[in-house]
Amino acid sequence: MASEQTFPIALRAADVAPRAKLSVYPEPYASRMTGREKRQLGDAFGLQNFGVNLTRLAPNAMSALRHSHTKQDEFVYVLQGTPTLVTDAGRTVLSPGMCAGFRAGTGNAHHLKNETAEDVLYLEIGDRTPGDGADWPDDDLQIIEIDGKRRFAHRDGTPY
């Protein structure tokens, strides 16, 4: 029998080690995530139904490629700095104490960009509903099933 994993009672969020992997995207997209640092706070407590990350964007970094989800809801709360939220509706500059939610299935693609000279710090939350799909309207990227496995592919179906 595996011993039960124990988790901390509480943590200072800034003390959680940043995720080692830069991005799950294939190249050339992974490299575009340079300057983004994610601390996986929910995982630190063994949470399974949703993730909570404390994410830092250096100047010129972005939260993700602009994308929408089919099943996963997402939410961001800005702690520091003034990221620009880009959606299908255009650009909105956020500031500390502002938040935005991205309801699954709307097709409204979104991301945050740090277009300032100061770091941006925010909390991001996303659930882990099975069977989620995503769309990246600005990039040559999609997720499709190849040989029964979900993989990143070019728009023409060629796998990365």
Next chain:
Amino acid sequence: MASEQTFPIALRAADVAPRAKLSVYPEPYASRMTGREKRQLGDAFGLQNFGVNLTRLAPNAMSALRHSHTKQDEFVYVLQGTPTLVTDAGRTVLSPGMCAGFRAGTGNAHHLKNETAEDVLYLEIGDRTPGDGADWPDDDLQIIEIDGKRRFAHRDGTPY
């Protein structure tokens, strides 16, 4: 056909109106939630898979009765003040930038209490996995199915 509901692009969290209902608990427990104010940020964007609340605790207020969930993960991130987290392991004083996660199914009951003279402000996140159950080890409260409906009841099974 119902017209599609539209949601804001972003919001200042403090501008979201507090929830009108004090508590879902039956009396005498609902009255114990006096001094707690919840702004339902996730709902403001139509999120369905999880809730995100900006919650303010006045001096002497608490986040909830101390409880555990069977299926729902929960997470809190402190923005202001120094709430006391009470779990089966005892008391831990939190401060801004600290967080705690409560993994479903552990049975470890938890809540936050504001034992200070200053307000406490935090973000709380919980998913909406169907079939969730809860336990309140310190109180005469349980949720049971009565006539096919989930209801609050005393420990002896008498409905409230």
